Amino acid sequence: MAGQTINDRLLAARHSLAGQGLAKSVCKATTEELIGPKKKHLDYLVHCTNEPNVSIPHLANLLLERTQNTNWVVVYKGLITTHHILAYGNERFIQYLASSNSSFQLNSFLDKGGVQGAVGARIGYDMSPFIRRYAKYLNEKALSYRTCAFDFCKLKRGKEEGSLRVMTAEKLLKTLPVLQAQLDSLLEFDCTANDLTNGVINMCFMLLFRDLIRLFACYNDGIINLLEKYFDMNKKQCRDALDLYKKFLTRMDRVGEFLKVAENVGIDKGDLPDLTKAPSSLLDALEQHLATLEGRKGSAANTPTQSAK
Structure with a gap:
């Protein structure tokens, strides 16, 4: 697969001219190139989540925008970049996704065009179900945070301190x-x-x-x-x-x-x-204990002390 496409380069150049560093990094992390987002771009975006002057809603909206692309590679990399920031970035990012009405609307996503011809079209078609499922998972991850106010993946674990x-x-x-x-x-x-x-x-x-x-x-x-x-x-x-x-x-x-x-x-x-x-x-012992609890009324006459509990 060749490197960045002309579309990728034009988009990055446009953001450079406008001085939009965040938008440029999001675009560079979500190019049409058939490789995962590059570490340097992910690291920069994670770093941005810790900067007080960076707008988390703006970053989240830039990523959501990339997932509205018609190219499966761009969409998938938008989801991966989001997931990476959820895993390694500041908690403000997941707080925003959980509290806003923004979510990935990809239940019917299907890329019939793919990348570079017939073989690429087949790849895009094959990858589309995984994109739909992945988006659903990221939505569920944000919903969990909204419900419990913590990220299960970042909780303390283990015998002594496990949450x-x-x-x-x-x-x-x-x-x-x-x-x-x-x-x-x-x-x-x-x-x-x-x-x-x-x-x-x-x-x-x-x-x-x-x-x-x-x-x-x-x-x-x-x-x-x-x-x-x-x-x-x-x-x-x-x-x-x-x-x-x-x-x-x-x-x-x-x-x-x-x-x-x-x-x-x-x-x-x-x-x-x-x-x-x-x-x-x-499991047998657990079921037996529940059966005993549920059967108390029936045995109340024989065991008055139990019925008083």
């Missing part, structure tokens, strides 16, 4: 469904190693992989906390918690499929989380 390990039962039961929805949206990207055919989708996959590792670690923390609190919960909480745990088990299988793709494209096995499942006897 979801120390949450109250009430907050946990409200937070885990939001995390599940974001994880589901990521897993719906649903690519195979054979789909990762160019530098653009490859970069997208690596950003998704990075998010998945962090989301799953938070998810795991939350489920451990949920199980530790389960036997002290009331009947309704137990019912909700059991439902969340069952959903966690099914999602573990889907996470495993995503990680197989990561392994197939060369990600080190040591970087992948352990997906060893708890014994099925645990």
Whole structure:
């Protein structure tokens, strides 16, 4: 694939003449060139999010504008650049995306033209579903922030300080469904190693992989906390918690499929989380406890002390 197109160069020149550094960097990060956005442009845009005199709404709108392009490469790179800034930039950026009405409107995106002729048209057509799914995930990521006021991918994780390990039962039961929805949206990207055919989708996959590792670690923390609190919960909480745990088990299988793709494209096995499942006897014990709680009324005559609880 050749370097930047004439369109890319004209656009960059126009912004240079106007002295619009931010717009120029966004354009350079989202060229029609079939490679991922260049590191130097991404680094500059991340740096801009930490500068108090830089307008975050202006930056977000420039990126949204690029995703309205008809060329799939430009659109995809606009999404990747946004995701990179969400991952590494100042929190002001995700705060703005979460609080504004701006979102990626790409549910029906389809590039039939592609890049450079018939082969390019085929690539554009093949990449379009992944662009639609990726945009949906980024919208869901912003929605999670709007709902919970934090980015799951940036939360502290682990036994001692993990945010979801120390949450109250009430907050946990409200937070885990939001995390599940974001994880589901990521897993719906649903690519195979054979789909990762160019530098653009490859970069997208690596950003998704990075998010998945962090989301799953938070998810795991939350489920451990949920199980530790389960036997002290009331009947309704137990019912909700059991439902969340069952959903966690099914999602573990889907996470495993995503990680197989990561392994197939060369990600080190040591970087992948352990997906060893708890014994099925645990699920049996949880179900038995809930059945006992739900059966109390029936056994009230025999166990008056229980009915008084």
